[in-house]
Amino acid sequence: MDLSQDRKSRPTGAGGPRVPPTISGNRGLLIEEPLIFEQGQEGRTGVDLPEPRRRAERLGAMRRAGKIGLPGLSEPQVVRHYTRLSQKNYGIDSGLYPLGSCTMKHNPRLNEKVARLAGLADLHPLQPVSTVQGALALIDRLAHWLKTLTGMPAVALSPGAGAHGELCGMIAIRAALEARGERARRRVLVPESAHGTNPATGAECGFTIDPIPANARGRVDLAAFKQKLGPDVAALMVTNPNTCGLFEPDMVELAEHLHESGAYFYCDGANFNAIVGRVRPGDLGIDCMHINLHKTFSTPHGGGGPGSGPVVFSAALAPFAPLPWIVHGADGLRLVEHAEAAGAGSKPFGRLKGYHGQMGMFIRALAYMMSHGADGLAQVAADAVLNANYLLARLGDALTPAFAGPCMHEALFDDRFLKDSGVSTLDFAKAMIDEGFHPMTMYFPLVVHGALLMEPTETESKESLDQFIAVVRGLAERAKQPGAAEAFHGAPYFTPRRRLDETAAARKPELRWRPPQPASQAAE
Amino acid sequence: MRYLPLTDADRRAMLQAIGVGSLDSLYRDVPEGVRLKAPVELPRHMGELEVEREFQAFASGNLGTASVPSFLGAGAYRHHIPASVDHLIQRGEFLTSYTPYQPEVSQGTLQYLFEFQTQVALITGMEVANASMYDGASASAEAVAMANRVTQRKKAILSGGLHPHYREICVTRGRWGDFETVLAAPDPRGGEELASMIDDKTSCVVVASPSFFGHLRDYTALANACHAKGALLVVAVAEVVSLGLVKPPGEMGADIVAAEGQSIGIPLSFGGPYLGLFAAREKFVRQMPGRLCGETVDAEGRRGWVLTLSTREQHIRREKATSNICTNSSLCALAFTIHLSLLGEAGLTRLAALNHANAVELAERLAAVKGVEVLNKAFFNEVTLKLPRPAAEVVEALAARRILGGVPLSRFYPDSPALADLMLVAATEMNTQGEIEALAEALEEVL
Numbered sequence: 001m002d003l004s005q006d007r008k009s010r011p012t013g014a015g016g017p018r019v020p021p022t023i024s025g026n027r028g029l030l031i032e033e034p035l036i037f038e039q040g041q042e043g044r045t046g047v048d049l050p051e052p053r054r055r056a057e058r059l060g061a062m063r064r065a066g067k068i069g070l071p072g073l074s075e076p077q078v079v080r081h082y083t084r085l086s087q088k089n090y091g092i093d094s095g096l097y098p099l100g101s102c103t104m105k106h107n108p109r110l111n112e113k114v115a116r117l118a119g120l121a122d123l124h125p126l127q128p129v130s131t132v133q134g135a136l137a138l139i140d141r142l143a144h145w146l147k148t149l150t151g152m153p154a155v156a157l158s159p160g161a162g163a164h165g166e167l168c169g170m171i172a173i174r175a176a177l178e179a180r181g182e183r184a185r186r187r188v189l190v191p192e193s194a195h196g197t198n199p200a201t202g203a204e205c206g207f208t209i210d211p212i213p214a215n216a217r218g219r220v221d222l223a224a225f226k227q228k229l230g231p232d233v234a235a236l237m238v239t240n241p242n243t244c245g246l247f248e249p250d251m252v253e254l255a256e257h258l259h260e261s262g263a264y265f266y267c268d269g270a271n272f273n274a275i276v277g278r279v280r281p282g283d284l285g286i287d288c289m290h291i292n293l294h295k296t297f298s299t300p301h302g303g304g305g306p307g308s309g310p311v312v313f314s315a316a317l318a319p320f321a322p323l324p325w326i327v328h329g330a331d332g333l334r335l336v337e338h339a340e341a342a343g344a345g346s347k348p349f350g351r352l353k354g355y356h357g358q359m360g361m362f363i364r365a366l367a368y369m370m371s372h373g374a375d376g377l378a379q380v381a382a383d384a385v386l387n388a389n390y391l392l393a394r395l396g397d398a399l400t401p402a403f404a405g406p407c408m409h410e411a412l413f414d415d416r417f418l419k420d421s422g423v424s425t426l427d428f429a430k431a432m433i434d435e436g437f438h439p440m441t442m443y444f445p446l447v448v449h450g451a452l453l454m455e456p457t458e459t460e461s462k463e464s465l466d467q468f469i470a471v472v473r474g475l476a477e478r479a480k481q482p483g484a485a486e487a488f489h490g491a492p493y494f495t496p497r498r499r500l501d502e503t504a505a506a507r508k509p510e511l512r513w514r515p516p517q518p519a520s521q522a523a524e
Numbered sequence: 525m526r527y528l529p530l531t532d533a534d535r536r537a538m539l540q541a542i543g544v545g546s547l548d549s550l551y552r553d554v555p556e557g558v559r560l561k562a563p564v565e566l567p568r569h570m571g572e573l574e575v576e577r578e579f580q581a582f583a584s585g586n587l588g589t590a591s592v593p594s595f596l597g598a599g600a601y602r603h604h605i606p607a608s609v610d611h612l613i614q615r616g617e618f619l620t621s622y623t624p625y626q627p628e629v630s631q632g633t634l635q636y637l638f639e640f641q642t643q644v645a646l647i648t649g650m651e652v653a654n655a656s657m658y659d660g661a662s663a664s665a666e667a668v669a670m671a672n673r674v675t676q677r678k679k680a681i682l683s684g685g686l687h688p689h690y691r692e693i694c695v696t697r698g699r700w701g702d703f704e705t706v707l708a709a710p711d712p713r714g715g716e717e718l719a720s721m722i723d724d725k726t727s728c729v730v731v732a733s734p735s736f737f738g739h740l741r742d743y744t745a746l747a748n749a750c751h752a753k754g755a756l757l758v759v760a761v762a763e764v765v766s767l768g769l770v771k772p773p774g775e776m777g778a779d780i781v782a783a784e785g786q787s788i789g790i791p792l793s794f795g796g797p798y799l800g801l802f803a804a805r806e807k808f809v810r811q812m813p814g815r816l817c818g819e820t821v822d823a824e825g826r827r828g829w830v831l832t833l834s835t836r837e838q839h840i841r842r843e844k845a846t847s848n849i850c851t852n853s854s855l856c857a858l859a860f861t862i863h864l865s866l867l868g869e870a871g872l873t874r875l876a877a878l879n880h881a882n883a884v885e886l887a888e889r890l891a892a893v894k895g896v897e898v899l900n901k902a903f904f905n906e907v908t909l910k911l912p913r914p915a916a917e918v919v920e921a922l923a924a925r926r927i928l929g930g931v932p933l934s935r936f937y938p939d940s941p942a943l944a945d946l947m948l949v950a951a952t953e954m955n956t957q958g959e960i961e962a963l964a965e966a967l968e969e970v971l
Contacts, residue, residue, distance in 0.1 A: 134585020
């Protein structure tokens with residue numbers, strides 16, 4: 001054994017030589033990975049498929065003529081490619097991911113396992129219903145949990161994500177108004193602090209959007225709301241808890257005013273995590289609410305979906321819920337897939353999604369719910385709120401809180417603490433990346449200048465929060481030092497890529513790889 | 525509880541740091557009257573083992589397609605998924621990351637989305653593609669909305685060969701989004717003529733390739749008829765494996781392609797989550813819905829990727845956005861792109877050829893069953909059968925013999941006597957000769 005090994009491998013410490021560039025451009029574990037199109041070879045494949053039995057083709061004149069242009073790679077190349085790509089990503093599994101309003105909580109692997117069970121993952125959506133009674137029972141169970149947790153009498157499960165759920169709820173509102181013969185009600189009130197999907201959704205189903213301001217406490221301005229309420233108002237869309245991380249204390253009063261004037265109350269349930277098991281939105285007087293299963297109920301965000309956005313309805317809107325749904329019949333569970341089969345009193349507004357919704361997400365969400373139970377879900381909300389308030393309290397003097405606490409599941413700061421430092425919210429976020437954390441949500445909500453919105457979720461330990469707090473406090477301190485701005489502008493330094501030029505990307509969009517042109521053509 | 529790290533001691537220390545006496549006081553903004561005094565009436569928490577047992581029980585109440593011969597299609601197809609696909613998509617850095625808003629720590633997601641967009645553009649024969657939609661059905665409705673924006677018109681003609689769910693979703697979105705949808709009659713024999721329906725108010729014609737009933741048709745003439753009237757041609761593809769063998773929409777003059785990507789890398793999972801593919805001509809890119817990933821450089825001049833053209837999107841444009849889409853279907857896009865990378869040119873073409881050969885064998889064998897008529901001349905991996913009695917009964921009788929034999933058209937068109945005897949049957953690489961023979965024999969018995 002060579003004992004000198006130990007001494008050689010000892011770090012040389014600060015003041016050592018500058019980091020030399022590598023020959024490959026790789027930096028240890030950070031490996032430069034070309035596109036699959038730059039690695040492929042003709043004649044190579046990652047699957048072995050048998051030769052088709054010889055039969056006369058029956059494609060008519062519809063055979064593809066030319067080559068497709070797909071690269072050929074073997075399985076080891078493919079596995080290495082995607083493994084290397086994964087190493088350029090930050091996930092909840094990597095560390096604290098305090099992305100406000102996104103609820104980046106731990107994704108239990110049990111949920112992945114049960115979603116892959118034979119008898120669930122291999123079910124075709126159009127099998128005879130007699131052969132999928134277990135699947136229908138599972139969906140029915142999820143519906144029961146969602147209705148019980150929200151205190152609402154009906155649920156539509158098919159929407160594919162939160163924004164799709166919003167569409168579902170707002171169309172139901174329009175259908176209900178039309179059934180009342182009130183086609184002139186086209187104005188929808190949306191707080192300025194709302195997520196962009198709210199106004200976009202309203203516009204997508206034919207409403208005009210009328211923003212209402214937030215008051216000095218970060219809530220819906222009740223006086224402004226009352227002033228805007230009129231006979232042409234179809235609905236109010238409120239996120240509760242709202243995007244400032246605050247509970248809207250006037251929900252019940254808002255509901256009363258809306259219903260009195262003949263309008264409906266849409267609640268955006270993106271932040272349900274703060275109150276699940278402790279407050280039933282139905283008790284607040286709302287008419288519908290979408291629930292992001294990928295937020296509150298932990299189905300993985302997967303780099304941007306798939307999500308799932310069930311919508312719960314009040315008795316007033318329930319008759320307009322979209323197809324399909326499940327009913328209990330004499331010979332088991334049945335699927336109602338057509339308006340004709342909907343039964344008396346039902347006036348479904350149509351269909352929003354193919355088949356029956358995001359079954360794979362239903363399974364994961366239900367596994368999460370059953371793991372926690374009624375007791376655990378109430379604890380989820382409490383711990384999420386506790387963790388956020390702990391951040392607010394421990395960072396309150398180093399950053400500048402946008403509003404007085406207590407907050408709900410997320411803590412909102414503005415950029416006053418960076419005033420005159422030359423450091424922006426963006427710079428601060430990029431510096432957090434170098435410290436090993438995913439940044440918080442930045443510049444949202446729009447009602448706060450240079451917003452920093454932090455949502456730690458209940459699955460972070462106190463130790464993890466303490467580390468995060470120490471780093472954020474340290475960065476805030478550093479930002480105030482004279483001449484510190486330049487270092488912040490350059491961050492991040494230790495990522496696979498430094499800051500990327502988004503303006504250039506948008507100016508001349510390159511949205512796909514193209515084969516390099518032969519030199520003769522390129523010169524022309 | 526296994527997912528909650530805080531201990532009671534932590535909670536006490538944190539409440540003290542916050543300066544409040546109890547958890548309840550953090551909920552002080554919630555009116556007293558609506559705070560629940562006791563847990564809701566649902567079961568208490570469970571361990572992993574108990575939860576697994578519950579789901580095993582749900583699963584055992586079903587007849588899975590993996591356990592019996594299955595010929596179900598109608599927009600969702602059972603294909604083999606290489607083991608490495610499911611392994612790779614479960615890497616935590618992919619599974620547990622968010623939409624790549626911070627590109628410096630999301631180059632993995634962004635690079636695969638860029639590769640995905642390229643693959644989608646290549647197989648559809650189109651110029652550009654987005655980073656995915658919820659599914660093929662909702663993508664079709666987004667395609668119509670986009671055609672309306674491009675043409676500044678509000679009337680879409682929907683083929684009778686379009687998947688009924690795709691049609692229903694377009695109709696729903698039109699009814700409540702203030703555009704008109706004209707429905708051609710269901711087209712089981714694949715002979716419809718849509719060109720005469722196009723007028724100067726038409727924004728687009730939406731057709732399917734292969735059609736819902738399995739027919740392959742060349743839409744080049746229809747594309748020309750659309751363009752002559754200033755309308756767009758939208759082609760929906762519900763079985764993307766077909767693109768390994770069949771002329772792609774881009775070569776027929778399509779302006780927008782909306783496709784279901786489930787067939788490549790994504791399990792049937794009772795209908796979702798699936799993967800909407802969305803491709804278009806480059807000149808329309810600023811009217812596209814959904815996320816787009818684009819190439820750029822970083823501060824050191826190295827190639828990298830970002831989400832781009834976000835000024836189309838809801839988080840910037842709010843009520844003026846091209847779509848309200850936020851979350852899409854990235855992880856499904858990852859499964860698709862990994863599977864397609866494994867297949868490559870040779871694999872996709874071979875897979876498509878295998879599907880077609882099996883379907884030819886199925887069609888020929890079933891055509892020999894007394895009373896069965898195959899309605900298709902040119903098809904890919906699915907055909908429509910005309911049976912001598914209602915197809916729904918036949919399907920039930922086959923299921924009783926533990927064969928998932930097909931999809932009765934009455935499932936989609938329950939009030940159409942003309943379609944009641946029709947059944948869709950599909951064959952993929954998963955179906956063996958023995959299974960085809962078993963279906964044929966069972967059909968001979970039940971008819």
